[in-house]
Amino acid sequence: MTDRKVALITGIGGQDGSFLAELLLAKGYEVHGLLRPRQLNDPSLIPDNISHIASDLRLHPGILETQTSIEHAIALVRPSECYHLAGPSFVDATVVEEPAILAALVGGTHMLLSAIKETVPDCRFFLAGSSEMFGSVSAAPQDENTPFNPRSIYGLAKLSAHQLAGYYRSFHNLYTATAFLYNHESTRRGLEFLPRKLARGVARIKSGLQAKLPLGNLDAERDWGYAPEYVEAMWLMLQQKEPDDFVIATGQMHTVRELVTWAFESVDLDYAECVEVDPRYVRPSESVALTGDITKISKALGWSPKTPLKEVIEELVANELSTITRGYLADNPNQKLKE
Ligand code: GDP
Numbered sequence: 417m418t419d420r421k422v423a424l425i426t427g428i429g430g431q432d433g434s435f436l437a438e439l440l441l442a443k444g445y446e447v448h449g450l451l452r453p454r455q456l457n458d459p460s461l462i463p464d465n466i467s468h469i470a471s472d473l474r475l476h477p478g479i480l481e482t483q484t485s486i487e488h489a490i491a492l493v494r495p496s497e498c499y500h501l502a503g504p505s506f507v508d509a510t511v512v513e514e515p516a517i518l519a520a521l522v523g524g525t526h527m528l529l530s531a532i533k534e535t536v537p538d539c540r541f542f543l544a545g546s547s548e549m550f551g552s553v554s555a556a557p558q559d560e561n562t563p564f565n566p567r568s569i570y571g572l573a574k575l576s577a578h579q580l581a582g583y584y585r586s587f588h589n590l591y592t593a594t595a596f597l598y599n600h601e602s603t604r605r606g607l608e609f610l611p612r613k614l615a616r617g618v619a620r621i622k623s624g625l626q627a628k629l630p631l632g633n634l635d636a637e638r639d640w641g642y643a644p645e646y647v648e649a650m651w652l653m654l655q656q657k658e659p660d661d662f663v664i665a666t667g668q669m670h671t672v673r674e675l676v677t678w679a680f681e682s683v684d685l686d687y688a689e690c691v692e693v694d695p696r697y698v699r700p701s702e703s704v705a706l707t708g709d710i711t712k713i714s715k716a717l718g719w720s721p722k723t724p725l726k727e728v729i730e731e732l733v734a735n736e737l738s739t740i741t742r743g744y745l746a747d748n749p750n751q752k753l754k755e
Contacts, residue, residue, distance in 0.1 A: 421445040424495035426480065426528070427502030428473070429455070429463025431604040432544065436499055436647040441472055443651075448493045450478030450502070465604050480524030483531075490531040490539075497654050499542045500528055500577075504570065514569045521573035522580070529584045529592070540591040540654045541581065547598045547639070547665070547706045549575045556705035557639075560596070560661055560712055578661075591659045595650060598665035598708045601728055602643040603735040610672060611640065611732055614679050619736035621690050622683040629690055632697030634673040639707040641666045642723040652717045665708025666721045675729050682730045683737070 423440045427433040428449025440447045455461040456477050462470050478489045480502055490498075503520040504513065525543065532539045548571030550558045566572040581592040601611040610631075617629035641664070649664045680687035713719050 420496050422448065422493065422496045424448045424450070424489070424493050424498045426450050426478065426498075426500050426524070427544075428475070429466055430501060431465065431602055431606075431643050432600075432647055432650070433499075433501045434463070434465035434469075434604060435602070435644045436501070436650060437466060437469060437473060439644075439647055439651060441469060445497075446474065447472070448474045448476060448495065450480075450489055451475050452479065453477035480527065481519050483527050486524075486527040487531045487535070490528070491535050494536050495539050496536075497540045497542070498528060498532060499544075499650060499654075500525060501544045503544075503573075517569055518573050518576075521570075522576045525577035525580050529580060529590065533584060533588050533590060537588075537590060540659070541584075541593070542650055542654050543577055543581045543592065543594040544650070545578050545594040545596045545661075546571060546574045547596055547708065549578065549596060550706065553705060557665075557667060557707045557709040558596075559663055559709040585659055591654075593653045593656075593659045594661045595646075595653060596661070596663045596665075596708065597646060598639040598641060598663075598706065600641040600643040600646045600664075601732065603732055605643070605732075610638075611675060611729060612736075614675060615729065615732035615736045618679045618683060618685070618690075618733050619740055622685060622737065623740045625740070627690075628692050630692055630694035630697060631672065631676070632694065632699060634671065634676060634691070634693065636672050636699075637669045637705070637707075638672075639665045639667065639669055640675075640725055640728070641721050642725075642728050645721055645723065649713060649717065649719045652719055656717070660716070662713040662717070663708040663710055664713060664719075665710055666725070667708055667710050668725070669705070669707045670725055675725070678726045678729045679733050682733050 423445045425433050425436055428437055437447050476489050479485045504517050548568055549564050549566055550562050551566040551571050564575050566575050578594045581594055584590040585592040605612045607613055620626045646664050676687045
């Protein structure tokens with residue numbers, strides 16, 4: 417591998433992209449990211465997740481649906497490592513969103529790979545795959561040999577992108593690596609995901625801004641990890657001699673009810689008095705037992721998750737509470753906050 421450390425991150429404004437950008441800057445990389453042109457033309461549209469490091473980043477216009485735009489970005493940046501994280505991340509998509517999901521995940525991956533092949537064939541390519549690629553599983557936990565059986569357009573699109581990466585690895589000799597990423601959380605996660613929705617709801621109830629939190633199935637289970645640790649694994653994956661694919665997970669399942677209990681307990685509230693089950697949030701068909709076997713990544717890369725999920729949830733609640741406090745003080749600069 418060359419000594420030139422130039423990374424290009426698609427999806428740099430998202431949860432994973434922003435943590436990865438911080439990690440790579442700390443490691444001395446020149447870090448480039450793609451943003452939509454309108455975001456670059458208006459400083460107020462730079463995503464919050466990267467506003468604190470924006471002056472250290474090199475941001476370029478890039479549209480993952482437009483071949484020329486991607487070719488231009490690759491030729492300009494000439495990355496030594498490309499991390500493809502962009503694309504919708506919400507599994508529960510409606511039919512109208514499906515073409516956009518396919519275009520971003522399949523078309524976008526193809527555009528990047530073909531541009532890399534033409535211009536910088538030594539560039540190492542990371543693809544953010546998903547546990548949704550395993551879909552309906554017959555065995556748990558899943559590992560790198562588990563058959564794919566996606567049951568969402570999102571999972572299917574991620575699988576196609578992974579197969580494209582495999583094709584470029586086998587037939588064009590590119591260094592491509594896919595991570596099968598299980599759920600991973602942080603204060604930068606979207607509010608549509610359970611952990612952040614829960615944390616915000618708890619903070620708002622504690623602050624007297626709402627009385628009840630509507631949720632779906634409290635017995636649903638997930639393998640939830642901590643996002644800053646997952647981007648370390650992504651980086652490690654591109655530092656290996658040979659490209660390979662890895663499951664990135666915790667290997668631990670937790671129920672929604674456990675998360676709910678921890679979150680409310682952290683502010684001395686009883687969840688039973690605050691949570692109401694709302695059928696709108698109950699999913700008709702759920703993946704059962706999606707949990708990852710991390711034997712391969714632990715052995716090969718020495719990576720393992722560190723932060724217990726309870727701590728992650730407590731961090732999320734504390735962050736939402738401080739956001740509410742900051743907002744209150746900004747609106748009421750002369751008032752003291754009630755204990
Ligand atoms: P996902 O795996 O991408 O759907 O990520 P989430 O972190 O949002 O996890 C969703 C899990 O929590 C599913 O098993 C849902 O059935 C369950 N769940 C229960 N109530 C809710 C809710 O109100 N919102 C969301 N997003 N999920 C919920």
